[in-house]
Amino acid sequence: DVLVSGDKAAVGSLLLHHEEDKLKRKQSRSLRDMTHRRLVGPNDDDVSNLPYVSLSLVAEALLALCYVNARPQSDFDPTTGRPIQVKTEHPIAPLMKSCRSWLDWDLERERIRTEANRGNLSGVGDACNTNIAPCAITALCHMTLLKQCTTTVVGNSDLTKGGDFASGSKRKSGVDELDESSTAQFYINIFDDRRVAKSDAVRAAAAQAVACICCAADRNDTPNTEPMGLLLSLEFMLDRILESTTSPGLRLTLALLMMDACTGKICSLQRVGSFAGQGRLCGQGARFTNGPLGSSCGGDNGSSILLTVADSTLPAANAVNDGARRGLRALKDTCKEGINQTQARVARFASRLWRTMNGEAVTSGASPSNAGGICAHDCQLRCQLVALWQWIWPRHCYQVMRSQSWHAVEGTPQYYAMGMDQVIKTTVEERDAAALDDQALTELGKAVEDEIDKQKWRGEMASEAYSNCKKEDMTVVGQPLPLVKKDEAWRLGGWVASTSQQRRAQGADGGSAVTKIRLLVSKSTGTA
16 A cells, blocks of 8 residues: 555655755656646646656555465354354455556566667666566465465366476466466566566476476375376476577576575575565675574575475465475486386486587487587586485486386387487497496595595594583583484574584583473462
8 A cells, every 4th residue: 555655755765865966856857847848727736746656665565465374264154063164255356456466567667668779779788677487487476376285175176287387388368367367378477478588597497387386286295196296397388598699697596506406496486576576686695694684583584594384374385395395206216116107208208418518519409519508618517416416316316217127129119109219329339438427436435535524534633523512511611512303403404403402402502401390379368
Protein backbone atom coordinates (compact mmCIF):
# COMPACT_ATOMS: atom_id res chain seq x y z
CA ASP A 1 0.00 0.00 0.00
CA VAL A 2 2.87 2.35 0.72
CA LEU A 3 4.37 1.80 -2.71
CA VAL A 4 1.16 2.73 -4.54
CA SER A 5 0.20 5.52 -2.16
CA GLY A 6 -0.46 8.97 -3.55
CA ASP A 7 0.83 10.75 -0.47
CA LYS A 8 4.00 12.58 -1.42
CA ALA A 9 5.33 12.54 2.12
CA ALA A 10 5.03 8.76 2.41
CA VAL A 11 6.49 8.11 -1.03
CA GLY A 12 9.34 10.57 -0.56
CA SER A 13 10.52 8.82 2.55
CA LEU A 14 11.00 5.61 0.54
CA LEU A 15 13.48 7.15 -1.90
CA LEU A 16 17.20 6.99 -1.67
CA HIS A 17 18.94 10.17 -0.61
CA HIS A 18 20.36 11.12 -4.02
CA GLU A 19 17.10 10.22 -5.78
CA GLU A 20 15.10 12.45 -3.42
CA ASP A 21 17.48 15.37 -4.02
CA LYS A 22 17.22 14.88 -7.76
CA LEU A 23 13.42 14.91 -7.61
CA LYS A 24 13.38 18.09 -5.54
CA ARG A 25 15.70 19.84 -7.99
CA LYS A 26 13.47 18.91 -10.91
CA GLN A 27 10.38 20.19 -9.15
CA SER A 28 12.00 23.47 -8.18
CA ARG A 29 13.32 23.97 -11.72
CA SER A 30 9.86 23.46 -13.18
CA LEU A 31 8.37 25.97 -10.74
CA ARG A 32 10.98 28.62 -11.54
CA ASP A 33 10.61 28.29 -15.28
CA MET A 34 6.99 29.41 -15.48
CA THR A 35 7.22 30.46 -19.10
CA HIS A 36 7.98 26.95 -20.40
CA ARG A 37 5.67 25.18 -17.98
CA ARG A 38 2.85 23.17 -19.54
CA LEU A 39 -0.67 24.33 -18.80
CA VAL A 40 -2.55 21.81 -16.69
CA GLY A 41 -6.12 21.19 -17.78
CA PRO A 42 -9.00 19.95 -15.67
CA ASN A 43 -8.49 16.34 -16.88
CA ASP A 44 -4.69 16.37 -16.67
CA ASP A 45 -2.35 15.53 -13.83
CA ASP A 46 0.53 17.67 -12.73
CA VAL A 47 3.74 15.78 -13.41
CA SER A 48 5.42 17.24 -10.35
CA ASN A 49 2.73 15.75 -8.09
CA LEU A 50 2.92 12.21 -9.48
CA PRO A 51 4.17 9.59 -6.99
CA TYR A 52 7.61 8.17 -7.72
CA VAL A 53 9.19 4.99 -6.43
CA SER A 54 12.77 3.85 -6.99
CA LEU A 55 13.26 0.71 -9.07
CA SER A 56 15.80 -0.52 -6.55
CA LEU A 57 13.19 -0.19 -3.84
CA VAL A 58 10.67 -2.16 -5.91
CA ALA A 59 13.26 -4.87 -6.54
CA GLU A 60 14.05 -5.15 -2.84
CA ALA A 61 10.35 -5.25 -1.96
CA LEU A 62 9.77 -8.04 -4.47
CA LEU A 63 12.71 -10.04 -3.17
CA ALA A 64 11.44 -9.62 0.38
CA LEU A 65 8.32 -11.56 -0.65
CA CYS A 66 10.45 -14.72 -0.58
CA TYR A 67 10.28 -14.61 3.22
CA VAL A 68 6.50 -14.46 3.42
CA ASN A 69 5.10 -17.56 5.12
CA ALA A 70 1.31 -17.82 4.91
CA ARG A 71 -1.05 -20.77 4.95
CA PRO A 72 -4.73 -20.95 3.97
CA GLN A 73 -7.40 -21.23 6.61
CA SER A 74 -8.22 -24.82 7.56
CA ASP A 75 -10.95 -26.48 9.58
CA PHE A 76 -11.60 -29.96 10.96
CA ASP A 77 -14.09 -32.48 9.67
CA PRO A 78 -16.50 -33.27 12.53
CA THR A 79 -16.93 -36.89 11.37
CA THR A 80 -13.31 -37.91 10.79
CA GLY A 81 -11.45 -35.27 12.76
CA ARG A 82 -9.05 -34.65 9.88
CA PRO A 83 -8.15 -31.12 8.81
CA ILE A 84 -9.98 -29.84 5.74
CA GLN A 85 -9.23 -26.69 3.80
CA VAL A 86 -11.69 -23.87 3.43
CA LYS A 87 -12.50 -23.18 -0.21
CA THR A 88 -11.13 -19.66 -0.30
CA GLU A 89 -8.33 -17.97 -2.19
CA HIS A 90 -4.86 -18.54 -0.86
CA PRO A 91 -3.71 -15.52 1.17
CA ILE A 92 -0.58 -15.22 -0.95
CA ALA A 93 -2.50 -15.04 -4.26
CA PRO A 94 -2.79 -11.20 -4.31
CA LEU A 95 0.99 -10.90 -3.83
CA MET A 96 1.53 -13.36 -6.68
CA LYS A 97 -0.69 -11.31 -8.99
CA SER A 98 1.16 -8.12 -8.12
CA CYS A 99 4.53 -9.83 -8.63
CA ARG A 100 3.40 -11.20 -12.00
CA SER A 101 2.31 -7.69 -13.06
CA TRP A 102 5.70 -6.25 -12.18
CA LEU A 103 7.42 -9.06 -14.08
CA ASP A 104 5.34 -8.53 -17.22
CA TRP A 105 5.90 -4.78 -17.03
CA ASP A 106 9.68 -5.08 -16.76
CA LEU A 107 9.92 -7.67 -19.54
CA GLU A 108 7.81 -5.43 -21.79
CA ARG A 109 10.00 -2.47 -20.88
CA GLU A 110 13.06 -4.47 -21.84
CA ARG A 111 11.47 -5.50 -25.14
CA ILE A 112 10.74 -1.88 -26.02
CA ARG A 113 14.25 -0.83 -25.07
CA THR A 114 15.71 -3.61 -27.20
CA GLU A 115 13.74 -2.55 -30.25
CA ALA A 116 14.79 1.06 -29.73
CA ASN A 117 18.47 0.11 -29.51
CA ARG A 118 18.54 -2.07 -32.62
CA GLY A 119 19.74 0.87 -34.64
CA ASN A 120 23.14 1.10 -32.97
CA LEU A 121 23.39 -2.55 -31.78
CA SER A 122 25.74 -1.50 -28.99
CA GLY A 123 24.09 -2.77 -25.80
CA VAL A 124 26.56 -0.75 -23.71
CA GLY A 125 25.14 0.12 -20.31
CA ASP A 126 22.15 -2.17 -20.63
CA ALA A 127 23.05 -4.12 -17.50
CA CYS A 128 22.10 -1.21 -15.25
CA ASN A 129 18.51 -1.09 -16.51
CA THR A 130 17.13 -4.50 -15.62
CA ASN A 131 16.89 -5.13 -11.89
CA ILE A 132 13.19 -5.83 -11.29
CA ALA A 133 12.71 -8.93 -13.46
CA PRO A 134 15.27 -11.17 -11.66
CA CYS A 135 13.79 -10.35 -8.26
CA ALA A 136 10.24 -10.74 -9.59
CA ILE A 137 11.04 -14.16 -11.08
CA THR A 138 12.67 -15.30 -7.83
CA ALA A 139 9.75 -14.11 -5.70
CA LEU A 140 7.09 -15.47 -8.06
CA CYS A 141 8.69 -18.93 -8.12
CA HIS A 142 9.07 -18.96 -4.34
CA MET A 143 5.46 -17.92 -3.72
CA THR A 144 4.22 -20.44 -6.26
CA LEU A 145 5.99 -23.23 -4.42
CA LEU A 146 4.68 -21.89 -1.12
CA LYS A 147 1.14 -22.03 -2.46
CA GLN A 148 1.65 -25.57 -3.75
CA CYS A 149 3.17 -26.80 -0.46
CA THR A 150 0.63 -25.26 1.89
CA THR A 151 -2.44 -26.37 -0.07
CA THR A 152 -4.05 -29.67 0.87
CA VAL A 153 -4.62 -30.92 -2.67
CA VAL A 154 -1.44 -30.38 -4.66
CA GLY A 155 -1.17 -31.48 -8.26
CA ASN A 156 2.42 -32.39 -8.90
CA SER A 157 1.50 -33.18 -12.48
CA ASP A 158 1.02 -29.47 -13.09
CA LEU A 159 4.67 -28.71 -12.45
CA THR A 160 6.87 -30.70 -14.77
CA LYS A 161 5.01 -33.88 -15.62
CA GLY A 162 3.33 -34.59 -18.89
CA GLY A 163 6.37 -34.90 -21.09
CA ASP A 164 9.90 -33.63 -21.31
CA PHE A 165 9.77 -29.87 -20.80
CA ALA A 166 13.09 -29.39 -22.57
CA SER A 167 11.61 -30.57 -25.86
CA GLY A 168 9.73 -27.29 -26.28
CA SER A 169 6.20 -28.50 -25.63
CA LYS A 170 3.63 -25.74 -25.09
CA ARG A 171 0.87 -25.58 -22.54
CA LYS A 172 -2.77 -25.38 -23.54
CA SER A 173 -4.27 -21.95 -24.11
CA GLY A 174 -6.64 -20.44 -21.61
CA VAL A 175 -4.53 -21.25 -18.55
CA ASP A 176 -4.69 -18.86 -15.60
CA GLU A 177 -1.62 -16.67 -15.08
CA LEU A 178 -0.98 -18.01 -11.58
CA ASP A 179 -1.27 -21.60 -12.80
CA GLU A 180 1.02 -20.82 -15.71
CA SER A 181 3.72 -19.48 -13.38
CA SER A 182 3.75 -22.84 -11.54
CA THR A 183 5.16 -24.68 -14.57
CA ALA A 184 8.78 -24.99 -15.60
CA GLN A 185 7.87 -24.22 -19.21
CA PHE A 186 6.89 -20.68 -18.24
CA TYR A 187 10.41 -19.88 -17.03
CA ILE A 188 12.01 -21.79 -19.90
CA ASN A 189 10.17 -19.53 -22.33
CA ILE A 190 11.60 -16.51 -20.51
CA PHE A 191 15.12 -17.93 -20.83
CA ASP A 192 14.84 -18.99 -24.48
CA ASP A 193 12.85 -16.02 -25.83
CA ARG A 194 15.00 -14.75 -28.69
CA ARG A 195 12.77 -11.78 -29.48
CA VAL A 196 14.21 -9.86 -26.56
CA ALA A 197 17.93 -9.57 -25.81
CA LYS A 198 17.55 -10.35 -22.10
CA SER A 199 20.33 -9.70 -19.64
CA ASP A 200 22.24 -12.51 -17.98
CA ALA A 201 20.55 -11.78 -14.65
CA VAL A 202 17.08 -12.41 -16.07
CA ARG A 203 18.13 -15.67 -17.70
CA ALA A 204 19.94 -16.83 -14.56
CA ALA A 205 16.84 -16.12 -12.47
CA ALA A 206 14.73 -18.11 -14.95
CA ALA A 207 17.16 -21.05 -14.77
CA GLN A 208 17.07 -20.91 -10.98
CA ALA A 209 13.26 -21.01 -11.07
CA VAL A 210 13.31 -24.00 -13.42
CA ALA A 211 15.53 -25.94 -11.01
CA CYS A 212 13.30 -25.08 -8.03
CA ILE A 213 10.09 -26.08 -9.84
CA CYS A 214 11.55 -29.35 -11.10
CA CYS A 215 13.00 -30.39 -7.75
CA ALA A 216 9.82 -29.48 -5.87
CA ALA A 217 7.83 -31.78 -8.18
CA ASP A 218 9.57 -34.77 -6.55
CA ARG A 219 9.04 -33.68 -2.95
CA ASN A 220 6.53 -36.48 -2.31
CA ASP A 221 7.71 -40.08 -2.33
CA THR A 222 5.30 -41.38 -4.97
CA PRO A 223 5.51 -45.15 -5.55
CA ASN A 224 6.49 -46.40 -9.00
CA THR A 225 7.69 -42.91 -9.98
CA GLU A 226 11.26 -42.01 -10.83
CA PRO A 227 12.50 -38.71 -9.30
CA MET A 228 13.52 -36.99 -12.54
CA GLY A 229 13.25 -33.36 -11.44
CA LEU A 230 16.89 -32.81 -10.46
CA LEU A 231 18.17 -34.59 -13.56
CA LEU A 232 15.89 -32.54 -15.83
CA SER A 233 17.07 -29.27 -14.31
CA LEU A 234 20.74 -30.28 -14.58
CA GLU A 235 20.27 -31.26 -18.23
CA PHE A 236 18.53 -27.96 -18.93
CA MET A 237 21.34 -25.87 -17.44
CA LEU A 238 24.08 -27.96 -19.07
CA ASP A 239 22.43 -27.51 -22.47
CA ARG A 240 22.39 -23.74 -21.96
CA ILE A 241 26.00 -23.77 -20.82
CA LEU A 242 27.00 -25.49 -24.07
CA GLU A 243 25.19 -22.93 -26.25
CA SER A 244 27.57 -20.73 -28.22
CA THR A 245 25.55 -17.58 -27.50
CA THR A 246 25.86 -17.92 -23.71
CA SER A 247 28.26 -15.46 -22.11
CA PRO A 248 31.10 -16.73 -19.87
CA GLY A 249 29.56 -15.06 -16.83
CA LEU A 250 26.21 -16.73 -17.38
CA ARG A 251 27.91 -20.10 -17.89
CA LEU A 252 29.65 -19.83 -14.54
CA THR A 253 26.41 -18.72 -12.86
CA LEU A 254 24.54 -21.71 -14.29
CA ALA A 255 27.28 -24.03 -13.03
CA LEU A 256 26.95 -22.49 -9.56
CA LEU A 257 23.18 -22.98 -9.71
CA MET A 258 23.71 -26.64 -10.58
CA MET A 259 25.87 -26.99 -7.49
CA ASP A 260 23.29 -25.15 -5.37
CA ALA A 261 20.56 -27.53 -6.56
CA CYS A 262 22.63 -30.56 -5.56
CA THR A 263 23.60 -29.16 -2.16
CA GLY A 264 20.14 -27.96 -1.11
CA LYS A 265 20.79 -24.21 -1.31
CA ILE A 266 19.15 -23.10 -4.54
CA CYS A 267 15.84 -21.98 -3.02
CA SER A 268 16.97 -20.72 0.38
CA LEU A 269 20.10 -18.96 -0.89
CA GLN A 270 18.47 -16.92 -3.72
CA ARG A 271 21.82 -16.29 -5.34
CA VAL A 272 20.53 -14.50 -8.44
CA GLY A 273 18.05 -12.27 -6.62
CA SER A 274 20.65 -11.19 -4.07
CA PHE A 275 23.17 -10.09 -6.68
CA ALA A 276 20.77 -8.67 -9.28
CA GLY A 277 18.59 -6.42 -7.16
CA GLN A 278 20.32 -3.24 -6.08
CA GLY A 279 23.28 -2.92 -8.41
CA ARG A 280 25.72 -2.21 -5.54
CA LEU A 281 28.36 -4.88 -5.07
CA CYS A 282 29.04 -4.26 -1.36
CA GLY A 283 25.37 -4.35 -0.42
CA GLN A 284 24.76 -7.41 -2.56
CA GLY A 285 27.67 -9.32 -1.04
CA ALA A 286 26.59 -8.45 2.50
CA ARG A 287 23.02 -9.53 1.80
CA PHE A 288 24.12 -12.74 0.12
CA THR A 289 26.48 -13.66 2.97
CA ASN A 290 24.43 -12.59 5.97
CA GLY A 291 20.85 -12.60 4.71
CA PRO A 292 18.42 -9.67 4.81
CA LEU A 293 18.29 -9.56 8.63
CA GLY A 294 21.99 -9.87 9.36
CA SER A 295 24.36 -12.69 10.24
CA SER A 296 23.18 -12.94 13.87
CA CYS A 297 19.67 -14.08 12.91
CA GLY A 298 20.58 -17.64 11.91
CA GLY A 299 20.18 -19.62 8.72
CA ASP A 300 16.41 -19.52 8.32
CA ASN A 301 16.56 -16.12 6.63
CA GLY A 302 18.57 -16.88 3.49
CA SER A 303 22.07 -16.56 4.94
CA SER A 304 24.85 -18.41 3.16
CA ILE A 305 26.63 -19.06 6.47
CA LEU A 306 23.91 -21.12 8.17
CA LEU A 307 21.75 -23.03 5.72
CA THR A 308 19.18 -24.98 7.72
CA VAL A 309 15.56 -24.83 6.57
CA ALA A 310 12.45 -26.32 8.12
CA ASP A 311 8.91 -26.86 6.96
CA SER A 312 7.57 -24.42 9.56
CA THR A 313 9.82 -21.52 8.51
CA LEU A 314 10.63 -22.08 4.83
CA PRO A 315 8.19 -24.66 3.43
CA ALA A 316 9.05 -23.87 -0.20
CA ALA A 317 12.80 -24.38 0.31
CA ASN A 318 12.10 -27.51 2.36
CA ALA A 319 10.03 -28.96 -0.52
CA VAL A 320 12.77 -28.18 -3.03
CA ASN A 321 15.38 -29.83 -0.83
CA ASP A 322 13.23 -32.94 -0.38
CA GLY A 323 12.88 -33.34 -4.14
CA ALA A 324 16.57 -32.64 -4.74
CA ARG A 325 17.53 -35.21 -2.10
CA ARG A 326 15.46 -37.89 -3.83
CA GLY A 327 16.88 -36.90 -7.22
CA LEU A 328 20.43 -37.03 -5.88
CA ARG A 329 19.88 -40.56 -4.59
CA ALA A 330 18.71 -41.54 -8.08
CA LEU A 331 21.87 -40.07 -9.61
CA LYS A 332 24.02 -42.06 -7.18
CA ASP A 333 22.21 -45.35 -7.80
CA THR A 334 24.57 -48.35 -7.97
CA CYS A 335 22.47 -50.11 -10.68
CA LYS A 336 22.62 -53.51 -8.99
CA GLU A 337 19.48 -54.70 -10.78
CA GLY A 338 20.68 -53.78 -14.27
CA ILE A 339 20.17 -50.59 -16.22
CA ASN A 340 16.93 -49.01 -17.40
CA GLN A 341 15.98 -45.94 -19.43
CA THR A 342 16.40 -43.54 -16.51
CA GLN A 343 19.85 -44.84 -15.62
CA ALA A 344 20.87 -44.72 -19.27
CA ARG A 345 19.80 -41.08 -19.31
CA VAL A 346 21.96 -40.43 -16.25
CA ALA A 347 24.89 -42.07 -18.05
CA ARG A 348 24.40 -39.81 -21.08
CA PHE A 349 24.29 -36.73 -18.87
CA ALA A 350 27.42 -37.83 -17.00
CA SER A 351 29.21 -38.41 -20.31
CA ARG A 352 28.38 -34.91 -21.53
CA LEU A 353 29.45 -33.39 -18.22
CA TRP A 354 32.73 -35.34 -18.26
CA ARG A 355 33.57 -34.26 -21.80
CA THR A 356 32.64 -30.65 -21.07
CA MET A 357 34.79 -30.27 -17.99
CA ASN A 358 37.72 -31.96 -19.77
CA GLY A 359 37.72 -29.28 -22.47
CA GLU A 360 36.19 -31.32 -25.28
CA ALA A 361 33.66 -29.96 -27.74
CA VAL A 362 30.51 -31.92 -26.96
CA THR A 363 28.71 -33.27 -30.02
CA SER A 364 25.74 -35.55 -30.49
CA GLY A 365 27.89 -38.49 -31.54
CA ALA A 366 29.90 -40.86 -29.41
CA SER A 367 33.35 -39.73 -30.53
CA PRO A 368 34.58 -36.39 -29.17
CA SER A 369 35.41 -33.54 -31.51
CA ASN A 370 39.00 -32.44 -32.11
CA ALA A 371 38.08 -28.79 -31.51
CA GLY A 372 38.43 -27.33 -28.05
CA GLY A 373 35.35 -26.99 -25.88
CA ILE A 374 34.13 -24.20 -23.63
CA CYS A 375 36.28 -25.36 -20.70
CA ALA A 376 39.48 -25.47 -22.76
CA HIS A 377 40.23 -21.82 -21.89
CA ASP A 378 37.87 -21.23 -18.94
CA CYS A 379 39.50 -22.57 -15.77
CA GLN A 380 36.83 -21.19 -13.41
CA LEU A 381 34.02 -22.99 -15.21
CA ARG A 382 36.05 -26.17 -15.35
CA CYS A 383 36.77 -26.09 -11.61
CA GLN A 384 33.10 -25.56 -10.84
CA LEU A 385 32.02 -28.48 -13.05
CA VAL A 386 34.71 -30.70 -11.51
CA ALA A 387 33.39 -29.80 -8.05
CA LEU A 388 29.89 -30.69 -9.22
CA TRP A 389 31.10 -34.06 -10.51
CA GLN A 390 32.92 -34.82 -7.27
CA TRP A 391 29.82 -33.95 -5.24
CA ILE A 392 27.48 -36.19 -7.26
CA TRP A 393 29.90 -39.05 -7.92
CA PRO A 394 32.77 -38.91 -5.41
CA ARG A 395 34.10 -42.32 -6.46
CA HIS A 396 32.51 -43.74 -9.62
CA CYS A 397 29.49 -43.10 -11.78
CA TYR A 398 27.97 -46.57 -11.76
CA GLN A 399 25.52 -45.69 -14.54
CA VAL A 400 28.43 -44.99 -16.90
CA MET A 401 30.25 -48.15 -15.85
CA ARG A 402 27.13 -50.24 -16.46
CA SER A 403 26.46 -48.56 -19.78
CA GLN A 404 29.98 -49.13 -21.03
CA SER A 405 29.35 -52.88 -20.88
CA TRP A 406 26.81 -52.35 -23.67
CA HIS A 407 29.55 -51.38 -26.08
CA ALA A 408 30.11 -55.10 -26.66
CA VAL A 409 26.75 -55.25 -28.48
CA GLU A 410 27.31 -52.07 -30.48
CA GLY A 411 25.34 -52.01 -33.70
CA THR A 412 22.22 -53.74 -32.42
CA PRO A 413 18.83 -51.90 -32.44
CA GLN A 414 18.55 -52.09 -28.67
CA TYR A 415 21.96 -50.46 -28.32
CA TYR A 416 20.82 -47.35 -30.18
CA ALA A 417 17.36 -47.43 -28.59
CA MET A 418 18.94 -47.07 -25.14
CA GLY A 419 21.16 -44.22 -26.38
CA MET A 420 24.38 -46.03 -25.56
CA ASP A 421 26.09 -44.48 -28.56
CA GLN A 422 26.26 -41.21 -26.56
CA VAL A 423 28.02 -42.77 -23.56
CA ILE A 424 31.77 -42.19 -23.33
CA LYS A 425 34.12 -44.95 -24.42
CA THR A 426 37.57 -45.71 -23.10
CA THR A 427 39.96 -46.55 -25.93
CA VAL A 428 43.37 -48.22 -25.64
CA GLU A 429 45.12 -44.90 -26.27
CA GLU A 430 43.15 -43.24 -23.47
CA ARG A 431 44.03 -46.05 -21.05
CA ASP A 432 47.72 -45.66 -21.87
CA ALA A 433 47.50 -41.89 -21.44
CA ALA A 434 45.71 -42.32 -18.11
CA ALA A 435 48.44 -44.72 -16.93
CA LEU A 436 51.11 -42.15 -17.80
CA ASP A 437 49.20 -39.45 -15.93
CA ASP A 438 48.89 -41.66 -12.87
CA GLN A 439 52.60 -42.37 -12.96
CA ALA A 440 53.44 -38.69 -13.27
CA LEU A 441 51.15 -37.76 -10.36
CA THR A 442 52.42 -40.46 -8.02
CA GLU A 443 54.55 -38.08 -5.95
CA LEU A 444 51.70 -35.59 -5.70
CA GLY A 445 49.38 -38.35 -4.51
CA LYS A 446 51.86 -39.29 -1.80
CA ALA A 447 52.06 -35.68 -0.67
CA VAL A 448 48.27 -35.47 -0.45
CA GLU A 449 48.09 -38.73 1.53
CA ASP A 450 50.76 -37.46 3.93
CA GLU A 451 48.82 -34.25 4.47
CA ILE A 452 45.63 -36.20 5.16
CA ASP A 453 47.46 -38.36 7.69
CA LYS A 454 48.89 -35.24 9.29
CA GLN A 455 45.42 -33.71 9.71
CA LYS A 456 44.11 -36.95 11.21
CA TRP A 457 47.02 -36.95 13.64
CA ARG A 458 46.26 -33.35 14.63
CA GLY A 459 42.64 -34.32 15.33
CA GLU A 460 43.73 -37.24 17.48
CA MET A 461 46.15 -35.03 19.39
CA ALA A 462 43.39 -32.47 20.01
CA SER A 463 41.17 -35.21 21.38
CA GLU A 464 43.99 -36.49 23.60
CA ALA A 465 44.70 -32.97 24.86
CA TYR A 466 41.05 -32.52 25.83
CA SER A 467 41.01 -35.90 27.60
CA ASN A 468 44.14 -35.03 29.59
CA CYS A 469 42.73 -31.61 30.49
CA LYS A 470 39.53 -33.19 31.84
CA LYS A 471 41.60 -35.08 34.39
CA GLU A 472 43.09 -31.84 35.67
CA ASP A 473 41.56 -28.50 36.64
CA MET A 474 38.86 -27.54 34.06
CA THR A 475 38.69 -23.92 35.27
CA VAL A 476 41.99 -22.97 33.68
CA VAL A 477 41.68 -20.30 31.01
CA GLY A 478 42.62 -21.46 27.52
CA GLN A 479 41.71 -25.10 27.97
CA PRO A 480 41.28 -27.21 24.78
CA LEU A 481 37.78 -27.79 23.46
CA PRO A 482 36.26 -31.16 22.53
CA LEU A 483 35.99 -32.25 18.91
CA VAL A 484 32.84 -31.39 17.00
CA LYS A 485 30.77 -34.31 15.77
CA LYS A 486 29.16 -34.32 12.34
CA ASP A 487 25.54 -34.28 13.42
CA GLU A 488 22.44 -33.65 11.33
CA ALA A 489 22.92 -29.87 11.33
CA TRP A 490 26.49 -30.35 10.09
CA ARG A 491 25.35 -32.58 7.23
CA LEU A 492 22.76 -29.98 6.19
CA GLY A 493 25.47 -27.33 5.87
CA GLY A 494 24.95 -25.48 9.16
CA TRP A 495 28.52 -25.86 10.36
CA VAL A 496 28.56 -22.82 12.64
CA ALA A 497 25.15 -23.72 14.07
CA SER A 498 26.27 -27.31 14.69
CA THR A 499 29.43 -26.16 16.49
CA SER A 500 27.59 -23.63 18.67
CA GLN A 501 24.88 -26.11 19.61
CA GLN A 502 27.38 -28.77 20.64
CA ARG A 503 29.50 -26.28 22.57
CA ARG A 504 26.43 -24.98 24.42
CA ALA A 505 25.21 -28.53 25.21
CA GLN A 506 28.63 -29.37 26.66
CA GLY A 507 28.90 -26.06 28.49
CA ALA A 508 32.18 -25.34 26.68
CA ASP A 509 31.27 -21.92 25.26
CA GLY A 510 31.31 -20.04 28.55
CA GLY A 511 27.51 -20.03 28.89
CA SER A 512 25.18 -22.07 31.01
CA ALA A 513 23.97 -25.41 29.67
CA VAL A 514 20.28 -25.56 30.64
CA THR A 515 18.81 -29.05 30.29
CA LYS A 516 15.73 -28.91 32.54
CA ILE A 517 13.41 -26.14 33.71
CA ARG A 518 11.43 -26.74 36.88
CA LEU A 519 8.35 -24.67 37.72
CA LEU A 520 7.80 -24.05 41.42
CA VAL A 521 4.33 -22.93 42.50
CA SER A 522 4.02 -21.45 45.96
CA LYS A 523 0.88 -21.80 48.04
CA SER A 524 -1.46 -18.84 48.14
CA THR A 525 -2.11 -17.38 51.58
CA GLY A 526 -4.74 -14.86 50.55
CA THR A 527 -8.42 -15.11 51.53
CA ALA A 528 -11.38 -14.79 49.22
